[in-house]
Amino acid sequence: MISLLKRNLLRKRYPWNMKKYMKINERIVVAGRIVWSYPKKIIMGVSLFFILVSAVPVVDTGCTSFPRMSKIVSDFTAPSLMASPQIKTIMGTIKAGDTASSLLNTYLPLKIIYDLDRRSANIFPLTRIRKGHPYKISLLEDNLVAFEYEINQDDRLVIQKETDTYSISKNPIEYEIRQETISVDIRTSLSEAIKQSGEYSSLTWKLADIFAWDIDFIRDIQPGDQFEVLVGKRYRDGKFHGYSDVKAAFCTNQGRVYKAFLHEDANGRKGYYNEKGQSLQKAFLKTPLNYSRISSPFSTRRFHPILKKYRAHPGVDYAAPRNTPIKTVADGTITRIGYNKTMGRNITIRHFNGYETSYFHMNKYAKGMKKNTKVFQGDVIGYVGKTGLATGYHLCFRMRKQGRPVNPLKENTASANPVLSEEMDGFTLQSMKYSEKIKAAQNLALIPPN
Ligand SMILES: [Zn+2]
Incomplete structure (x- = not known):
């Protein structure tokens, strides 16, 4: 969560409209619309309320309607006229033997729980809640206003009280993403170098996947090889929660430089490409013989x-x-x-x-x-x-x-397509930006310490 100080700063800078994502210091900051100016204490108190029940209808203030996605709630600070001290939250992790019924039956009749179970089947069946996953129950005068369950690192199930029913949705968990450039020099292996730099092995797997078609990570990697990676690191409440996409990676292997840039096409398909926009994912020849x-x-x-x-x-x-x-x-x-x-x-x-x-x-x-x-x-x-x-x-x-x-005939015989020609300009611009970030980090690393 962004510090209050920073939020106040943002509010001063963007007093009337903060509804969009704003990039500040390379951090993606999600902010809500701020339309009131209240003392800090009240904001703190009511922001908690909003964390819990972002979807409770907000009194019409004449402004555009309030964003209702629960994914922005953790950074939400706007007070509401409906703010109420009676909101209570129960947070915990699912224990062995816990079921949706056992968790919710105190606040909801079984009939409603069964109905929720039935309706959630396509989104995330309530029967599938698992030990160790965090959940949050929000109550208003002992009535359930929201139930949130973290399905995995990416999504949470949100059941929210509407006027006369409960809405069920799956929402992405919002992380603060910090872009970082990580440079490592290989002495023994990539995983060793990654560990030495204070990073986690999942980054090694990501890199191995990206370059798997060009480099044999077990045999080809040699002392003196180098890696530079521009990667998003996910944080939630100040805690590291794994890596998001690698945006770009350079690998110098036995004197040869391999470059990979992430590109997402218009259909949302992501892949890694070299500078020329060719996919790094290579194909086999269809046959080893021309005439046969x-x-x-x-x-x-x-x-x-x-x-x-x-x-x-x-x-x-x-x-x-x-x-x-x-x-x-x-x-x-x-x-x-x-x-x-x-x-x-x-x-x-x-x-x-x-x-x-x-x-x-x-x-x-x-x-x-x-x-x-x-x-x-x-x-x-x-x-x-x-x-x-x-x-x-x-x-x-x-x-x-x-x-x-x-069966060779059934293995990947089609190379992934290159970047579409109409997307090539955007791709080139983006990859240049990524390259600059990596180079800037390299230059920074070259400055000798005082
Ligand atoms: Zn044979």
Whole structure:
């Protein structure tokens, strides 16, 4: 919650209309419409009332109607003519065995509770309230005026007294969001560096997700690598409540700089893009061969033509003429290359995101292929043959994700779209702003201490 001092300051600065979000010192401040000027004490007293019952109809003051979303209540300060000292709140966390009925039955007849339960089913079923979650009951002369339950870190269920019924809604929990730039230098690992900088491991996972298509966070990260992250930190009542979106992140990995910028399109879909507006989410090539036909699909059970028995076939066979070039379907590193009685000449490549692909029965390898060679999507790695256990010329193509065989035809084969051309100007402007913030933080870090 914003300090009273700051609110008074705001009120002086914006005496008549504070109804919108105002960005102050990089903090998103939500303020209500202030139309009265009351002494501080009264404001303090009645603001509590408003925290509880923001939706109680406000006497018409001739102003535009009062914002009724409960999400702004925690920063609400306007006094009301209806302010009443009888408002009582009960706050707590759900205990084992608590139910909506046991919590509310003192103030509401069971019939109404059942009705609320029925009506809340689509929003959040009251039967699903869980141990450990905070709740708040607001009473006016022992009558329930509001019940709030925190579903998770993001949303709360709000049941509010209206004239002759109760409204049920799910409202976002409002946080104060502070944008911060966090810079870390890698000595051992990213998670270690993040911890050293006083941040939490959830930030490591966020970064790993963003760059998962470009960087192998277990093997590629080296001492001397750097990360700069512009991220929102959520606070509520002064307490840290996790990170919101990473707005931008720079990663210098083995001398190469990767940049990621958050962009939300007109449909509200969020994604990370490089400076050119290309999605960081990469796709596999649809097939490792240009001219081929599938001679045996991926299956968990098929009749093996040579072994003459049913076996799983955790790959896709492409029949193709001898020496048809075989391409790697994505960037990666060769982890295995060699001859095997069953698989013949074969290559396995480790990719981003825990993926691995294997190419069996090759006639020969492409030049320069050896263990630990870096390969890039579309590079020819070898040529179709029938080495090992094979009846005809074909490529047996296999894909694993986190060590488990997956059907390559069903994995993500479509790259996320780039930023739409009509949104490109906005994207560029935004990403420049983000970059400036990161650079400003870098410069600040360079100033030597006195
Ligand atoms: Zn096969």
